Amino acid sequence: MPTTRLEAFSDGVLAIIITIMVLELKVPHGEDLSVLAPLLPVFVNYVLSFVYIGIYWSNHHHMMHAVTRISGGVLWANLHLLFWLSLLPFVTGWMGENHFAQLPTALYGGVLLMAAIAYQILVATIIRAEGPDSLLAKAVGRDFKGNLSTAAYVVAIALCFLVNQWSAQAIYALVALVWLVPDRRIEKMWPR
Amino acid sequence: MPTTRLEAFSDGVLAIIITIMVLELKVPHGEDLSVLAPLLPVFVNYVLSFVYIGIYWSNHHHMMHAVTRISGGVLWANLHLLFWLSLLPFVTGWMGENHFAQLPTALYGGVLLMAAIAYQILVATIIRAEGPDSLLAKAVGRDFKGNLSTAAYVVAIALCFLVNQWSAQAIYALVALVWLVPDRRIEKMWPR
Amino acid sequence: MPTTRLEAFSDGVLAIIITIMVLELKVPHGEDLSVLAPLLPVFVNYVLSFVYIGIYWSNHHHMMHAVTRISGGVLWANLHLLFWLSLLPFVTGWMGENHFAQLPTALYGGVLLMAAIAYQILVATIIRAEGPDSLLAKAVGRDFKGNLSTAAYVVAIALCFLVNQWSAQAIYALVALVWLVPDRRIEKMWPR
Amino acid sequence: MPTTRLEAFSDGVLAIIITIMVLELKVPHGEDLSVLAPLLPVFVNYVLSFVYIGIYWSNHHHMMHAVTRISGGVLWANLHLLFWLSLLPFVTGWMGENHFAQLPTALYGGVLLMAAIAYQILVATIIRAEGPDSLLAKAVGRDFKGNLSTAAYVVAIALCFLVNQWSAQAIYALVALVWLVPDRRIEKMWPR
Secondary structure (H helix, E strand, O other): OOOHHHHHHHHHHHHHHHHHHHHHOOOOOOOOHHHOHHHHHHHHHHHHHHHHHHHHHHHHHHHHHOOOOOOHHHHHHHHHHHHHHHOHHHHHHHHHHOOOOHHHHHHHHHHHHHHHHHHHHHHHHHHHHHOOOOHHHHHHOOOHHHHHHHHHHHHHHHHHHHOOHHHHHHHHHHHHHHHHOOOHHHHHHOOO | OOOHHHHHHHHHHHHHHHHHHHHHOOOOOOOOHHHOHHHHHHHHHHHHHHHHHHHHHHHHHHHHHOOOOOOHHHHHHHHHHHHHHHOHHHHHHHHHHOOOOHHHHHHHHHHHHHHHHHHHHHHHHHHHHHOOOOHHHHHHOOOHHHHHHHHHHHHHHHHHHHOOHHHHHHHHHHHHHHHHOOOHHHHHHOOO | OOOHHHHHHHHHHHHHHHHHHHHHOOOOOOOOHHHOHHHHHHHHHHHHHHHHHHHHHHHHHHHHHOOOOOOHHHHHHHHHHHHHHHOHHHHHHHHHHOOOOHHHHHHHHHHHHHHHHHHHHHHHHHHHHHOOOOHHHHHHOOOHHHHHHHHHHHHHHHHHHHOOHHHHHHHHHHHHHHHHOOOHHHHHHOOO | OOOHHHHHHHHHHHHHHHHHHHHHOOOOOOOOHHHOHHHHHHHHHHHHHHHHHHHHHHHHHHHHHOOOOOOHHHHHHHHHHHHHHHOHHHHHHHHHHOOOOHHHHHHHHHHHHHHHHHHHHHHHHHHHHHOOOOHHHHHHOOOHHHHHHHHHHHHHHHHHHHOOHHHHHHHHHHHHHHHHOOOHHHHHHOOO
16 A cells, blocks of 8 residues: 555644644733733743654654555554644643643653654554665664653653653753754665 | 545544544643543543544545545545544543443444444445446455444444443444454455 | 645645534533433534535535646635635534524525635636636536525525524525535536 | 645645634624624634635745755744744634734734744745755745735834734735735746
8 A cells, every 4th residue: 555645644633733732822811911921831832742743743754755565554553653642732731731740741751752652663563564674674773863762751751750840841852852853864865 | 536535535534533532631720640530531432432533544545445436426425424423522522521421322332333334335335336346346245344343333332221331332342453453355355 | 736735725624624513512511311402403503514515525526626727816716715614613503502593594694605606706717717618617507506506595594584594494405405416517528 | 855745734734723713703602693793803803814824825835836855954944834823823813802902913913923934934945955046946036025024014013012003903914915916926937
């Protein structure tokens, strides 16, 4: 099966996730600056989650480009990834409404962790279908960046309870920054 | 007419259905674990409905692959399927909010039953257009799995009133598990 | 410019319109049959609007098939149609919540009327771009069905105030039935 | 990388933005004309924002047509544009609910300004990838209309505080009118 419909469906789900998160920015009553102040953490939060969904979309886009055929297993590994990402609006809203409290921050990290694991499962499933000599398998290689961020989320969740939630927030932002650089490994190896 | 736009529209509707269901997971007030507890049944419910939409999308994807031309009748059989699936967020929300009470559980089964019947009508409409010797007609064959799940929903709804709702829930989960295995009949017969 | 992106954007907007209408079916509090009763008119309403969006999508699909090139004017004529259709969830919700009261029923007809006019403008804009000898121009011809339904909405709105809203509802349902038959004129003339 | 998936994702996000804005038109309680009156500014507002999203979609459509390859930088410049546009429903809702008060009107202009700047960054990023001799670079030229509207938003926001919000509203509507004429520069230079 070609990858077009899997891409179209993923694009649709990610487009909706990225857009419904803005619905958490509830239109305030009142027309002066003071009513906007309580929305600031929700807004900062929205930016972070928007960037995360953007990263997933961008990497998904890069990766699918290197994919030639998909199996039923790939469909479900992809749906599994979308499932965890679909929970991002919920945890984003909960974290924003509680001004980055401890437990919501940890749960946010938990959803990021599950999405990261789901992405690695998706990559592994695709490589199994494509074969170890495929372009994608070579491009991904040992997937240092993927493993690093999975580990970073685990550390962040632990720090959330051991130290405070701000250390976790810093790690979430840092991982996002690392990924903002698109995956040159694949782009570089891409045949013209 | 080619199938591209029917697929794109179905992808769009299914992507929205799967995503708005998460809106039933309302962001709770309060920041500790106790506020998450009442959301647990809603979450379990969301997982079940997510899997069901995933199954329909995956099977729709497989089937449309074997389709070469569509008629006006196929368009409407497809819209009919989307109609019943569009009611899934409503019954999911009602069932989740009432912690799997009897009537909501039965209505959930009713929507699953109507969607299953709509899917069988869609398959029949496509086969009528493609002809009895078509790839799809052969792949579907007697459609044992489709008939079985239609029957299972009827039994589940009956058990809901005769025994209790948990037996119905068990059947819904069981049918989902049976379908999670993608339709190998079509995949196997697929010409390279 | 090819028609692909105009079709994709229209599909997206129509998919969202058709799906957010179901959000008006608010999950009721309580778990017995009595809480569903007040939702019945909202549900009947949802069915009617779902069918209308389905008709627009199906006819849009058929028409765009006959189109070979689009201009900036066509883009905006299409957006104009989507604008009026985007108001359908609002008037559907208002009509449903007030159990088909007089004014909401008339406003519902007003939106249907504007959408019908917008569709005729879209057809005219496309034909102007395609030329009077184009396949589409010949297939549409004098557009009896289009003119008839535009007139029917005007009559329905008048009857709403002169007689009662039920006569208007009957006309809305009747027009939907007439259109449920896809536009054979185009399908018939379609070259193999 | 081809532009298809970037276009599909943008179409999805823009389709959702344009549609969720209508959700701010909350279904009123009551069935007579008086309950519609307070919705009038929200409606006028919706029309303006609908036209703005339509303009962005139409121009995006025209521009992407002239693009042959995209880089990771273009993906993110595009996401950056979508980010600011995704805030339009929020500021539209806030402006509408406060009947075009001063601060909401200024913030609305601020989001329009950021979106305009983001669009210019996107154009610049694409031209850098396509090269100064590319079709797009020539078509855009000195981008008089783009610079003019960026300046107009700055003036509008200033007037909002110095004079009153109605002067700002007039400028927003005027800029929209200027852009409603699709970008003939690109259309004209388009090779057959």
